[in-house]
Amino acid sequence: MIEPGSDPDAVTESFFDPVLAERLSAIALTTRRPMLGTVSGRHQSPHRGSSVEFAEYRRYQPGDDLRRLDWRAYGRSDRYYVKEFEADTNLRLVLVLDGSGSMGFGDKLHAARQIAATLAYIAIRQGDAAGLICASDAGSELLPPRRIAGQVSVLFERLRNLQATGVTTLEETLHQLAETIRERALIVVISDLLLEPPTLRSAVEHLAFRKHDVAVFHLMDPVELQPDWDRPIRLDDMEGDESILVDPEEIAAGYADAVQDFLEEVERISRETAVDYHRVMLDRPIEESLMGFLAGRGRDSAV
Amino acid sequence: MSFLRLGALWALPLVLIPIVIHLIHRRRHPTAPWAAMMFLHRATQARRGPAKLRRWLILAVRTLVVAAVVFALARPLSSGMFGVAASRVVSGAPSVVVLDRSASMQRRTESGLTHQAAALRRVAETLRTLGTQRVVLIDSVSVTPVELADVDALTDPQLTGGAASAADVPTMLRVAMQYLIDHDHSVADVWVCSDGQVNDWRPDAESWNRVAQAAQSLGDGVCLHLVDVADDPRVNTSVVLTRQRVIDAGPGKELAVSVLVERQDDASVVVPLRLVVGGVTQSFDVQVNNGRGELMDARVPVPEDQDVIYGQVSIPADVNAADDDWFFVAAADQDRPIGLVTESPCLALEVAADVLGNVVPAEAGAGQGSRLQQPRQLPGSVACLIWQGQLPVGDDAAAVARFLESGGSVVFFPPSDVDRGVEFQGVRWAQWTRGTVRQASFDQWELPIAASCSLDGQMVQLAEIGEGERWIGKIRVGGGAAWFCGADVIDPDSLFAKDGLVLYGLMSEALDASPLQIAGDGGIVAGTDDRRLQTGPDPLSETADIETLLARDEVIGMPLGHGAGVFATRHSAESAPRLVAVNRPAAESDRQTISDSQLQKLLAEVRWNRVVLRGPQENSGGGLVHEIWGAIWVMMIIGMLCEAWLTLPGRTRGESRWF
Numbered sequence: 001m002i003e004p005g006s007d008p009d010a011v012t013e014s015f016f017d018p019v020l021a022e023r024l025s026a027i028a029l030t031t032r033r034p035m036l037g038t039v040s041g042r043h044q045s046p047h048r049g050s051s052v053e054f055a056e057y058r059r060y061q062p063g064d065d066l067r068r069l070d071w072r073a074y075g076r077s078d079r080y081y082v083k084e085f086e087a088d089t090n091l092r093l094v095l096v097l098d099g100s101g102s103m104g105f106g107d108k109l110h111a112a113r114q115i116a117a118t119l120a121y122i123a124i125r126q127g128d129a130a131g132l133i134c135a136s137d138a139g140s141e142l143l144p145p146r147r148i149a150g151q152v153s154v155l156f157e158r159l160r161n162l163q164a165t166g167v168t169t170l171e172e173t174l175h176q177l178a179e180t181i182r183e184r185a186l187i188v189v190i191s192d193l194l195l196e197p198p199t200l201r202s203a204v205e206h207l208a209f210r211k212h213d214v215a216v217f218h219l220m221d222p223v224e225l226q227p228d229w230d231r232p233i234r235l236d237d238m239e240g241d242e243s244i245l246v247d248p249e250e251i252a253a254g255y256a257d258a259v260q261d262f263l264e265e266v267e268r269i270s271r272e273t274a275v276d277y278h279r280v281m282l283d284r285p286i287e288e289s290l291m292g293f294l295a296g297r298g299r300d301s302a303v
Numbered sequence: 304m305s306f307l308r309l310g311a312l313w314a315l316p317l318v319l320i321p322i323v324i325h326l327i328h329r330r331r332h333p334t335a336p337w338a339a340m341m342f343l344h345r346a347t348q349a350r351r352g353p354a355k356l357r358r359w360l361i362l363a364v365r366t367l368v369v370a371a372v373v374f375a376l377a378r379p380l381s382s383g384m385f386g387v388a389a390s391r392v393v394s395g396a397p398s399v400v401v402l403d404r405s406a407s408m409q410r411r412t413e414s415g416l417t418h419q420a421a422a423l424r425r426v427a428e429t430l431r432t433l434g435t436q437r438v439v440l441i442d443s444v445s446v447t448p449v450e451l452a453d454v455d456a457l458t459d460p461q462l463t464g465g466a467a468s469a470a471d472v473p474t475m476l477r478v479a480m481q482y483l484i485d486h487d488h489s490v491a492d493v494w495v496c497s498d499g500q501v502n503d504w505r506p507d508a509e510s511w512n513r514v515a516q517a518a519q520s521l522g523d524g525v526c527l528h529l530v531d532v533a534d535d536p537r538v539n540t541s542v543v544l545t546r547q548r549v550i551d552a553g554p555g556k557e558l559a560v561s562v563l564v565e566r567q568d569d570a571s572v573v574v575p576l577r578l579v580v581g582g583v584t585q586s587f588d589v590q591v592n593n594g595r596g597e598l599m600d601a602r603v604p605v606p607e608d609q610d611v612i613y614g615q616v617s618i619p620a621d622v623n624a625a626d627d628d629w630f631f632v633a634a635a636d637q638d639r640p641i642g643l644v645t646e647s648p649c650l651a652l653e654v655a656a657d658v659l660g661n662v663v664p665a666e667a668g669a670g671q672g673s674r675l676q677q678p679r680q681l682p683g684s685v686a687c688l689i690w691q692g693q694l695p696v697g698d699d700a701a702a703v704a705r706f707l708e709s710g711g712s713v714v715f716f717p718p719s720d721v722d723r724g725v726e727f728q729g730v731r732w733a734q735w736t737r738g739t740v741r742q743a744s745f746d747q748w749e750l751p752i753a754a755s756c757s758l759d760g761q762m763v764q765l766a767e768i769g770e771g772e773r774w775i776g777k778i779r780v781g782g783g784a785a786w787f788c789g790a791d792v793i794d795p796d797s798l799f800a801k802d803g804l805v806l807y808g809l810m811s812e813a814l815d816a817s818p819l820q821i822a823g824d825g826g827i828v829a830g831t832d833d834r835r836l837q838t839g840p841d842p843l844s845e846t847a848d849i850e851t852l853l854a855r856d857e858v859i860g861m862p863l864g865h866g867a868g869v870f871a872t873r874h875s876a877e878s879a880p881r882l883v884a885v886n887r888p889a890a891e892s893d894r895q896t897i898s899d900s901q902l903q904k905l906l907a908e909v910r911w912n913r914v915v916l917r918g919p920q921e922n923s924g925g926g927l928v929h930e931i932w933g934a935i936w937v938m939m940i941i942g943m944l945c946e947a948w949l950t951l952p953g954r955t956r957g958e959s960r961w962f
Contacts, residue, residue: 101338102338102339103338104336104338105336105337105338105339108338192338192339194338194339194340194341195341196341221338224338224339224342231328231331231332231333232328232329232332233332233333233334233335234332234333234334234335235334235335235336235337235340235343236334236335236336236337237337237340238336238337238338238340239338239340240340242340243334244337244340244343244347245329245332246343247329247358249358249950250355250358251343251346251347254345254346254347254348255342255343255345255346257345257346258341258342258343258345258346259339259342261345262341262342262345
């Protein structure tokens with residue numbers, strides 16, 4: 001059982017690097033939007049609360065707690081003002097893991113597990129809730145976000161049992177998630193995004209409409225960007241029964257253009273829907289992506 | 304297009320190699336799982352069409368390059384006309400060159416080359432290109448097949464210089480066919496360099512039948528290529544000496560010449576004429592109208608101590624220098640030779656012949672000066688033959704026929720007793736009508752005739768007697784003509800003999816019609832088998848002692864009788880030299896050429912084609928065919944450049960190129 005704060009050397013999961021997690025936990029996982037948590041936490045809430053951070057003055061309304069009247073302001077202006085403070089709440093982190101067959105290409109699934117496990121560990125370690133849902137046609141049961149220490153073990157167990165198979169149901173899963181989670185949450189999508197960009201746009205817009213903070217880890221194998229075929233090759237679809245005979249000379253230029261178009265379109269959608277987009281190249285250390293993710297959010301929340 | 308190495312085309316299936324490699328390449332592919340099918344779908348939708356086109360283009364270019372290599376190995380030629388010839392040459396078949404060296408072939412092109420040289424040069428270059436190993440030359444002078452050491456010998460002036468004699472193309476072709484038959488060459492190409500002049504091609508000659516028979520026996524393997532140079536519009540002028548005499552003019556001797564100048568247009572021009580005698584040149588102007596001008600009896604003084612005078616008349620050199628000179632030998636009042644054959648002495652004919660020309664002495668019996676004992680020796684010795692008696696039969700008939708074929712004239716008079724069974728050239732004497740005086744008319748003359756012999760056979764009627772009875776008729780045999788006159792010339796009291804007008808008119812017409820007389824006194828038509836050219840006792844022996852007195856440069860090394868000029872020949876070292884003048888046949892200036900339809904008719908069994916060199920072709924050093932290595936190499940280079948360009952990776956955006 002892995003518990004936050006336990007000895008990192010005792011952790012034996014291949015996709016979880018406790019040393020890395022400990023190192024990254026020095027940076028707080030924050031949100032770019034106010035969260036609606038169930039308990040008090042370190043994240044900003046949309047409501048006024050009892051934190052030490054002053055928010056604003058508001059004219060007194062009948063029924064307001066008289067203890068919150070600012071008598072000094074009354075003395076200066078002869079009017080009743082209520083002094084309001086920011087409310088702090090906890091974060092709900094929902095990890096959406098693409099479990100389609102295409103995630104079995106190269107080390108995509110392993111990388112996805114690494115990212116999910118590390119983020120879940122950091123969230124729970126800082127007292128936030130973390131949950132998980134796998135998007136695959138094998139079933140996408142949501143592990144609801146919880147802040148209990150045992151959640152990590154359950155989540156890791158889910159990750160361990162995850163198999164990359166079938167066609168992707170990422171779009172349906174995201175829509176379903178938008179309808180299911182009513183409270184504001186941080187939705188982290190970890191996927192190779194091999195779906196038509198318009199469907200991705202539709203899904204993330206749905207989540208944004210529900211005021212969720214959406215982040216995407218786009219996993220890409222370098223071979224997908226630059227295939228190393230030097231002769232005609234038959235390619236079997238990892239998400240279906242399709243098989244295509246490919247002549248590298250024939251499709252070289254078209255493939256490169258298609259990849260380029262796709263990446264540009266995904267980035268544009270992310271920009272337009274305020275998605276926190278991170279492309280993860282599998283030939284680079286995962287730490288770079290996670291560090292960028294965490295640091296970037298820290299900057300955004302500070303602003 | 305044709306090929307020198309036809310066998311190399313068997314390698315053409317090699318063009319399939321790129322296709323086979325392509326198919327093998329496509330079939331040998333590994334299988335791998337792939338996630339990003341979406342990109343593949345997009346790529347195939349977006350670029351598959353152009354990429355497929357490019358791939359097929361590359362395949363086509365590679366195939367074409369291989370094909371070009373095969374074609375280059377097959378040594379392609381630019382002209383398909385000689386394609387079969389090319390492959391035959393490679394297989395060792397000979398090429399026979401039939402060369403017309405006649406005077407008409409000496410016409411020059413605008414660049415200065417003669418038609419003969421231009422055609423020969425092109426043929427030589429063609430044979431060189433084709434790589435012909437065996438070249439056989441049959442020229443119009445020797446009419447004998449000569450195997451040349453190599454193609455370059457075709458331009459040897461000793462073998463191929465211009466001659467004054469006419470060509471006998473059918474005979475040369477017959478000799479060529481016979482050569483091929485004798486050497487078992489059923490496959491060969493015969494290159495005929497000739498201008499197609501009718502005088503050389505002789506469409507009426509009997510030899511054509513033998514050519515056709517030989518061609519038929521050889522089959523389709525023999526192909527004739529007629530190479531000629533197209534005439535340009537420049538006008539040619541020719542000169543002919545029609546008569547020359549040495550006249551005793553009181554204080555000294557004078558040479559009187561009559562000259563005919565002909566032009567190939569109707570313009571009125573004055574042609575300057577030079578008369579060279581004994582190193583002295585005299586100039587005259589000849590007015591030419593409607594293509595013809597005559598200088599009649601122009602006289603120049605000659606040394607009194609010379610019995611025989613020779614010289615030449617010349618006009619300025621023009622497009623054909625070969626017909627701008629005429630050589631002559633003149634003796635004192637010698638006239639044209641007339642042969643006389645009578646069954647009994649005939650005073651009327653002897654006198655008439657003596658008046659009109661020079662009666663040739665008999666071979667045997669000086670006392671019988673009016674009779675020829677051996678008629679078969681007629682050709683070349685006389686210009687005109689007067690024959691009184693039974694029509695010739697056997698060897699005599701053959702000799703007279705040959706004489707007629709060579710252009711001679713013969714006048715026949717009936718014998719005392721007619722033998723109706725004897726005929727000559729389809730004409731026979733019918734029967735005598737005596738005792739009845741009838742009116743006969745000939746030309747503008749009319750006279751009463753008491754005895755006449757009627758004629759049977761096909762002929763042109765020139766005179767009639769009585770009620771439309773044929774009295775004088777004429778037939779053409781070869782280049783000559785024969786007259787048949789039914790008058791009684793034996794009876795010295797007959798009005799025909801006494802009056803003499805019709806007799807003289809008839810004999811004069813026959814003399815004038817004979818082209819043999821054009822050579823004038825001592826003159827010989829080049830190429831004819833004239834007895835005066837024989838110097839030894841054996842008529843077939845070579846002339847051992849010949850001195851060229853006056854001639855053009857190209858005559859040097861040419862057999863006597865084929866080059867124009869004045870020559871001195873000796874029977875023996877002790878004998879006095881005999882001067883003879885040799886000139887071209889006057890018909891060589893005639894521009895009438897044989898038509899394609901005539902050729903088709905004559906060469907019915909022979910595969911033939913005609914190549915007429917025009918404009919720049921005449922002078923270019925190239926042959927009628929060219930190996931087109933250059934074009935093939937250029938095609939290959941272009942093909943490889945195209946292939947390289949097509950296989951270049953296309954440009955993509957950004958850095959996401961993967962090969």
